[in-house]
Amino acid sequence: MDLVVHDIDFLWTGETLLEKSSISVEDGEIVAIAGGDTTPAAREPVIEAARIVDGRGKALLPGFKNGHTHAAMTLLRGYGDDMALQEWLQTRIWPVEAALTPEDIYWGTRLAALEMIRTGTTFANDMYFYPRDAVRAFEDAGIKAAVGLALFDFFDEERRAQETSRMEEILRDVGASHGRGAPVSLTVAPHSIYTCGPELLRWSVAAADEAGLVLHTHLAETRTEVENARRDLGMSPFSYAHSVGLLSENAIAAHAVWLEPEEIAMAASSGVTVVYNPASNMKLASGAFPFRAFADRGVPMMLAPDGVASNNNLDMFDEMKLASLLQKHHNADPELMTARETLDVAIGAAMRRGDRSHRTDLFPAVGSAIVPGAPADFVLLDLSHPQMVPVHNLISNVVYAAGGGVVDTVVCGGRVLMEDGEVPGSEEVITEARRCASALVQRVATH
Amino acid sequence: MDLVVHDIDFLWTGETLLEKSSISVEDGEIVAIAGGDTTPAAREPVIEAARIVDGRGKALLPGFKNGHTHAAMTLLRGYGDDMALQEWLQTRIWPVEAALTPEDIYWGTRLAALEMIRTGTTFANDMYFYPRDAVRAFEDAGIKAAVGLALFDFFDEERRAQETSRMEEILRDVGASHGRGAPVSLTVAPHSIYTCGPELLRWSVAAADEAGLVLHTHLAETRTEVENARRDLGMSPFSYAHSVGLLSENAIAAHAVWLEPEEIAMAASSGVTVVYNPASNMKLASGAFPFRAFADRGVPMMLAPDGVASNNNLDMFDEMKLASLLQKHHNADPELMTARETLDVAIGAAMRRGDRSHRTDLFPAVGSAIVPGAPADFVLLDLSHPQMVPVHNLISNVVYAAGGGVVDTVVCGGRVLMEDGEVPGSEEVITEARRCASALVQRVATH
Numbered sequence: 001m002d003l004v005v006h007d008i009d010f011l012w013t014g015e016t017l018l019e020k021s022s023i024s025v026e027d028g029e030i031v032a033i034a035g036g037d038t039t040p041a042a043r044e045p046v047i048e049a050a051r052i053v054d055g056r057g058k059a060l061l062p063g064f065k066n067g068h069t070h071a072a073m074t075l076l077r078g079y080g081d082d083m084a085l086q087e088w089l090q091t092r093i094w095p096v097e098a099a100l101t102p103e104d105i106y107w108g109t110r111l112a113a114l115e116m117i118r119t120g121t122t123f124a125n126d127m128y129f130y131p132r133d134a135v136r137a138f139e140d141a142g143i144k145a146a147v148g149l150a151l152f153d154f155f156d157e158e159r160r161a162q163e164t165s166r167m168e169e170i171l172r173d174v175g176a177s178h179g180r181g182a183p184v185s186l187t188v189a190p191h192s193i194y195t196c197g198p199e200l201l202r203w204s205v206a207a208a209d210e211a212g213l214v215l216h217t218h219l220a221e222t223r224t225e226v227e228n229a230r231r232d233l234g235m236s237p238f239s240y241a242h243s244v245g246l247l248s249e250n251a252i253a254a255h256a257v258w259l260e261p262e263e264i265a266m267a268a269s270s271g272v273t274v275v276y277n278p279a280s281n282m283k284l285a286s287g288a289f290p291f292r293a294f295a296d297r298g299v300p301m302m303l304a305p306d307g308v309a310s311n312n313n314l315d316m317f318d319e320m321k322l323a324s325l326l327q328k329h330h331n332a333d334p335e336l337m338t339a340r341e342t343l344d345v346a347i348g349a350a351m352r353r354g355d356r357s358h359r360t361d362l363f364p365a366v367g368s369a370i371v372p373g374a375p376a377d378f379v380l381l382d383l384s385h386p387q388m389v390p391v392h393n394l395i396s397n398v399v400y401a402a403g404g405g406v407v408d409t410v411v412c413g414g415r416v417l418m419e420d421g422e423v424p425g426s427e428e429v430i431t432e433a434r435r436c437a438s439a440l441v442q443r444v445a446t447h
Numbered sequence: 448m449d450l451v452v453h454d455i456d457f458l459w460t461g462e463t464l465l466e467k468s469s470i471s472v473e474d475g476e477i478v479a480i481a482g483g484d485t486t487p488a489a490r491e492p493v494i495e496a497a498r499i500v501d502g503r504g505k506a507l508l509p510g511f512k513n514g515h516t517h518a519a520m521t522l523l524r525g526y527g528d529d530m531a532l533q534e535w536l537q538t539r540i541w542p543v544e545a546a547l548t549p550e551d552i553y554w555g556t557r558l559a560a561l562e563m564i565r566t567g568t569t570f571a572n573d574m575y576f577y578p579r580d581a582v583r584a585f586e587d588a589g590i591k592a593a594v595g596l597a598l599f600d601f602f603d604e605e606r607r608a609q610e611t612s613r614m615e616e617i618l619r620d621v622g623a624s625h626g627r628g629a630p631v632s633l634t635v636a637p638h639s640i641y642t643c644g645p646e647l648l649r650w651s652v653a654a655a656d657e658a659g660l661v662l663h664t665h666l667a668e669t670r671t672e673v674e675n676a677r678r679d680l681g682m683s684p685f686s687y688a689h690s691v692g693l694l695s696e697n698a699i700a701a702h703a704v705w706l707e708p709e710e711i712a713m714a715a716s717s718g719v720t721v722v723y724n725p726a727s728n729m730k731l732a733s734g735a736f737p738f739r740a741f742a743d744r745g746v747p748m749m750l751a752p753d754g755v756a757s758n759n760n761l762d763m764f765d766e767m768k769l770a771s772l773l774q775k776h777h778n779a780d781p782e783l784m785t786a787r788e789t790l791d792v793a794i795g796a797a798m799r800r801g802d803r804s805h806r807t808d809l810f811p812a813v814g815s816a817i818v819p820g821a822p823a824d825f826v827l828l829d830l831s832h833p834q835m836v837p838v839h840n841l842i843s844n845v846v847y848a849a850g851g852g853v854v855d856t857v858v859c860g861g862r863v864l865m866e867d868g869e870v871p872g873s874e875e876v877i878t879e880a881r882r883c884a885s886a887l888v889q890r891v892a893t894h
Binding site for chain 1: 523565731762775850
């Protein structure tokens with residue numbers, strides 16, 4: 001056995017709460033779960049493992065799945081806040097993004113992955129620049145990820161040709177080793193319907209289909225996007241996306257805030273996965289995700305912090321609390337989006353379709369339940385942290401009371417990435433990320 | 448010297464950001480701050496202190512001030528969620544509160560204080576039951592507090608007589624040693640205008656005046672409270688509170704969500720301090736605090752998590768992020784409630800009036816700035832936590848990026864309550880709080 005976690009106080013499988021149980025892992029997968037009644041004799045064999053983690057005083061649950069992020073933006077943490085979207089993009093974000101180097105992407109993504117590990121995230125769906133370096137950063141950090149190069153053509157044919165050939169080169173170079181089933185896979189990521197012309201959107205759909213990859217885009221984030229789409233494209237964003245073939249069972253639409261009632265049905269029948277970004281939507285005053293409408297139609301959903309520049313962290317505990325509280329406040333209904341519904345969205349359970357009980361459809365390497373045969377992607381929380389005391393309701397404590405500080409141990413693909421709050425190699429990541437961040441803003445200032 | 452913190456990377460005084468500085472503390476007060484240019488020779492004398500803390504890799508700022516809480520409700524963490532207010536109170540909270548013992552209050556308050564220390568809070572304005580035991584708990588934990596017995600008469604004369612004699616007894620017993628200037632002081636705390644008749648409210652105002660204590664109440668929390676006040680009392684809550692003398696420079700009104708425009712002016716001229724409870728207001732779908740209107744009129748403000756049962760934690764980092772994000776979302780304005788404005792509300796700077804630059808008017812023992820002569824109530828944050836990297840803007844990192852897990856060291860009244868994340872005596876608090884919480888719900892279940 002590669003890894004055994006024994007005597008876990010509480011284990012949330014995704015469906016059931018077990019007490020005093022043990023779990024064993026081999027070749028990156030969960031192979032057995034022993035219940036509370038296991039006698040010492042029965043437990044003897046599993047204790048013979050290459051790595052043994054003591055689960056006493058801990059709660060185990062699936063790791064969090066970050067459904068939409070721009071990982072390397074950690075280098076811009078706090079670089080521009082409390083600003084209107086357009087001013088923020090034009091005066092703060094775009095000038096810095098133009099100066100980013102592959103090295104910045106590598107260390108920015110490593111810093112993001114470090115924060116994710118510290119706060120219990122085992123998978124991130126990333127969209128940014130220099131995907132080769134982002135792939136390498138996630139692989140070196142040990143968490144699972146889907147990495148897309150953000151494609152923009154601003155409705156310009158020449159730029160479109162550049163973007164598609166750049167993307168084709170990446171697919172050629174790293175596509176074969178980073179297919180959809182890989183721990184770190186590529187995606188095709190046209191940025192949005194307002195930065196990509198219809199030809200680039202259609203090319204992206206075809207490229208994703210051909211390579212068997214997931215398509216990742218921003219969609220229906222702001223009221224302005226809706227107004228502009230109606231004016232310039234003659235349709236609201238979801239309808240337009242549908243008309244160019246963007247919505248499918250292979251697609252992830254981040255934000256999905258502004259939909260007409262008939263577009264909720266369109267989302268449901270298309271099979272698209274929508275991603276709720278509560279902190280980002282609140283910080284930029286974008287609006288509130290229609291959680292109840294999506295949930296009632298069975299639309300697959302994920303939760304996400306977006307990029308650090310509009311958040312300003314990657315802590316899924318923050319997102320869970322904000323997700324539920326925003327629904328309750330915005331709809332004036334304290335019973336909306338329960339703790340259980342929120343946890344399901346955060347661990348990837350709400351993105352599953354059909355009877356795939358332990359692997360997500362979009363990313364087969366990613367586990368979203370603690371059952372034999374599932375990928376071993378899980379976290380252990382410290383039950384002696386005051387925010388986890390007492391345990392009247394474990395899920396409520398996780399969603400409403402806990403912060404990232406309660407995460408004690410993180411296992412991804414069977415590898416222990418953090419134990420007792422320690423992530424080996426953190427110091428180098430912090431040092432290099434600081435160096436890249438200061439050099440970056442200095443380059444921009446002196447430009 | 449009692450305590451020296453040397454070589455602090457960043458020190459936020461409340462007004463200014465200092466780099467590479469040191470701070471010395473004697474008899475619970477800050478006596479000196481040495482700037483970044485201090486030579487080793489000049490630093491020599493201050494290094495001779497009873498306790499020395501290394502500030503390298505840390506940021507120092509004033510501790511957080513929790514403006515409104517029910518501390519011992521930590522024992523009910525996660526006991527009832529996702530419910531409408533009345534059902535929640537009647538089926539979950541009130542039956543358990545009726546079964547609370549003084550021992551429960553003591554250990555529940557100790558658990559609260561432990562969570563507050565872990566997340567950087569050095570003062571709490573508490574309102575609950577058995578105040579003698581709450582006072583003892585805060586004193587044993589070492590943080591500063593104001594403690595009120597929640598008074599209710601439900602408009603019944605007999606209950607009023609019981610409540611006032613109970614409160615008079617407490618004032619006699621512990622009032623002298625816990626006056627307004629003490630680290631742990633008493634308050635007079637009529638619960639609200641809908642649970643206290645006008646006679647009890649007037650009695651409370653007179654009792655607070657006579658004893659020189661702060662008055663603490665809930666006010667204008669929900670739309671229902673407004674509707675009922677109009678129907679039953681002929682006025683909206685703030686106007687009614689004003690008519691019975693409740694609003695004054697000695698009063699704290701928690702929630703203050705629903706005010707008519709003219710009541711904002713009334714709040715301003717009365718001198719009352721209002722408390723913003725974003726998580727509680729969102730979780731119970733109560734509404735959004737009118738931050739901008741209060742700020743424009745110079746109304747003193749505090750920030751608070753309310754009780755754990757409607758939150759479910761006491762982490763002021765959560766409250767800061769929610770406070771700012773709720774304003775931006777609710778008013779569709781991403782420039783509202785900046786990081787600096789939010790931090791000011793959280794550290795007690797926004798509750799100061801006049802020229803008292805370092806002590807709060809309401810609680811003179813409580814410090815809200817890092818200046819010589821101020822009470823030594825401050826925290827050190829770990830700058831190598833990934834959520835604090837990089838530092839383009841320290842305040843933005845504190846308000847939007849950090850969680851309670853970044854707090855490294857907590858000093859209150861000159862005493863080091865936590866260093867390197869360790870609070871001595873935590874284990875006993877956790878064990879006893881768990882014991883009390885299970886016994887409590889068992890008593891209720893078998894009742």
